[in-house]
Amino acid sequence: MTVATGFSSEKAAPAARQAVATPGQWLTIGAIVAFLALFLLIPVAMVILVAFQDPNSGAFTLVNFADFARNEMFLRSFANSLYVSAMSVVWATIFALPLAYFTTRFEFRGAAIIQTLGVIPLIMPPFAGAVAMQLFFGRNGSVNLLLGDWFGINIPFMEGLNGVIFVQSVHYFPFILINLTASLRNIDRSMEEAAQNLGCSGGRLFRRIVFPLAMPGYVAGASLVFIKVFDDLATPLLLNVKDMLAPQAYLRITSIGLKDPMGYVISVVLIVFSVLSLFIATSTMRNRDYATVQRGGGGLAKRPIGGLDLVMAWGTIGLILALVLAPHLGLLLLSFSTVWSFSVLPDGYTTAHYTRVVLESGQYIWNTLLYATIAGFIGIIIGTAISYIVLRTKVPGRQWLDYLASAALAVPGVVLGIGYLRAYYGVSLPSGQSVTSLWIIIVIALAVRRLPYALRACMAAMQQISVSLEEAAENLGANKASTIRKIMVPLMTGGILAGFVTSFATASVELSATMMLVQNTSDAPLAYGLYVFMQSPAGRGAGAALGIIAVLIVGISTYLSQLLAERDRSTRAGS
């Protein structure tokens, strides 16, 4: 693409200025559209279509939805999914609110810890922590054993839906924390001072000015939490909660088969809620622009912390830190324990699980690294191409490439998996094997799921390059090709690399789409292996070891991407 651009502007400059896009650009657009159509649009359209088709005649019908509404089990699952998502938002808010308050209102040394707190939960797949949380907070877990000894009580943290809510809110509260903190930080100080100047203070000031202005950030974070929980498949399954929507969709398709329309109906419900939540998140964030960007000094006034505030701050942080680290710690202990059951701590320690995982299941780790790397590359290549077309060409309708790629955000992993199976299960290779049994299908699913994030990173990287930098190069005699090579690529590398690492990290613990698509255990990634191990009590130790390896992969990648982003910022600031 880049070469073609260079040629055209060099040889036939006037004509090239007229043309909307060069042949190379059209080719690129065609390839991207084909990829997205094949692996996003068609599968999802198939799912929606099947939901509205009579299973026998193929005619349009609403009877499947009527069946769904008549089925007591589905209705209960639906209600449970709503309840669990809403309660997760409530608890996530309870965790996030005090932390956001302490970091934004006080000169407080704990702020750095709170920032870390906002990352730690996200570097572990929630289902990996679920088992560890059972060990600490389950009926016979450490906490309840101690509570039983001391006070004779047993708190059902992990019973049924409670367990899902607990695990999910501990895992996803950073979304609210990060968005709310950013929102609070963006409020111009004069907004608050103007209110004080007119006689307002304390709780009234918070209620009338600060809270309404921070609302968009909170709503955006909360709707993200809601949808993540609503769509999640692996955590409820691992906690043996089956009467929720995503697990029902999975179980119908895997146990009854691809023909059963109920899995598709559930998928449509999942999509509708995803789209709704995303719509709420984006529309509130759009209003945020005018709400907070002001000239002059930024951020609310901070005051020194002391006395009761300080005690409360550290108390809250300590408690939440303990909760947040519980899955990690639990997983770590479990991975080194011989037996851990009905006791506060494991009975004995061993490294056998790691040996076993590396010797027997090294394939899982290798697959994960391979899949996540390829998926990351697909993401940044398509992401860069779309960014270039959207930001630097005048192709009519180019925004739609962005919308199309970002639409993947609204497609739950289970739905994408079901869509691939429905669309391509019948397509056979010359060997007679189904296309869907190829491991590359898993990789493509991962890439499509991560594409919106990679695209945003590439867009941001390209947006930061002022067009005048390129124009200056062209003005001094560089053609398009060498401008891209010498100016754009060096300036974009940091941002794109950060996007790659983030995609890699999240792809390596993705499970909901892969669960549908893994057909041979030898092709399965780590997250799937972990799930398999965790099914049996004997495999829990090995599963935990695998979980720790996953945490390490994600943790190191996240650290790396932060480092890259940081270095990128300082280069930019220096230039």
Add this chain to the structure above:
Amino acid sequence: MSITSDLGAEIRRNAAGIDVAGVNLSYGATHVLKDVNLKIEPGEFFAFLGPSGCGKTTLLRLIAGFNIAQTGRVMVGGQDISSLPPWKRDVGMVFQSYALWPHMSVAKNVAFGLEERKLPKVKIAARVDQALDLVNLKHLKDRKPSQLSGGQQQRVALARTIAVRPKVLLLDEPLSNLDAKMRVQVRRELRDLQQELGITTIFVTHDQEEANTICDRIAVMNDGVVQQVGTPMALYDRPANLFVANFLGTANILDGTAETAGAEFAITGGGRLPFPAKENVQPGAKLVFRPQNARIAPHDAPKAPGMTRLDGRITHVEFLGASLRYGVAIGANEVLVDVPHQAGNAPLPTGAPIAVDLDHSRALFLAA
């Protein structure tokens, strides 16, 4: 105008003087305000003028209660407000960014302070209308701030502050976010409004023209120190030091030494002037004069009495419309001399040898 004169009457009754005494303020090692003492009369339109970083906004925010001084006190209307929090000071401030709350309509913004004062609903509605009437924006009361132009936002911010009938009005660079044409218009409106309401007003600016055109008195600040307080004309004609002379308008500054037992000032590089007899000239003082306080004369013209003649050569000419500004090299110095322009007069050529006649009565001797 009856409603506004009613509002004006109440504000005028409330109009309070401001007394800042012995204020010192530091952020860590940075001493931002150094022993500031100011007395502002009730109903006065007063400016804090100075370059950025001089402490003028810090001082304004100190009066509003957003900064706390290490020493000194602030009195408004004879009451010491130094220890009151911002929300109990009854000191109205208009922010540089206007700080209109985007989630409230124009009317809601203006009503805010009245609601905080727990006024009855009917009264609030009437006062909101009155305040918006005053800035001619009543027809926009249901808009959101984002739907207003910069000038309109600014007027809403003003109405919001005036609606609570504060004792004094603080304006933090209120014109800085407007374009040049609006600035001239709005500053006149501000002056008219202030006169109509008779409210004690402090206006923070770095633009001497703004301060000169609308303020009764100005405090020129630099480096956290109040350099001089006075009417715009007094400051221009009789600056207290080199900083004020330079900051307000253009000034020629020439080095020299006192000679003849302190009776004469010898300019470095030639020429001497008598020191004014009655004034005390500080040691290290320099000769200061405005470009319009000297005259350009032909080289060989007879020298008038009461003048000091400096021989030089024209280095450049700037045409300013009403006048021509000549740069004249005198020895190693260069001075600027303004000559009124009349149609048909050709400028003197660059390089021409001429004489600069300096009027003794207009010469100033200022220390740093």
